[in-house]
Amino acid sequence: MIEFFTILFIEYASPEYDMAPTASVIYATEEHCQEVLDKGFADPIYDHLMKLYGNDIMMYCHVTDEVSKLVRPKLRPNNLQGGD
Numbered sequence: 001m002i003e004f005f006t007i008l009f010i011e012y013a014s015p016e017y018d019m020a021p022t023a024s025v026i027y028a029t030e031e032h033c034q035e036v037l038d039k040g041f042a043d044p045i046y047d048h049l050m051k052l053y054g055n056d057i058m059m060y061c062h063v064t065d066e067v068s069k070l071v072r073p074k075l076r077p078n079n080l081q082g083g084d
Helices: 030-038 043-053
Strands: 002-012 022-027 057-070
Touching: 002 030, 002 043, 022 030, 030 057, 043 057
Parallel strands: none
Antiparallel strands: 002 022, 002 057
């Protein structure tokens, strides 16, 4: 099984900036990032940004191409010894 680093992005619009400000947090797996969204852990920062800049906010998980964990099958003990 292969796991990939996943980034939680929070993008919002601000009339003070030409470019949309972005906040991000890197997680080792997509599951960890999705848990933040599903359980509402990021809601306080989301709500705070909404009060400051309005409701033009987007929060999402983006899976990268960078491998965070590569699990390879292990040989059985008898294969290591050249067993039957």
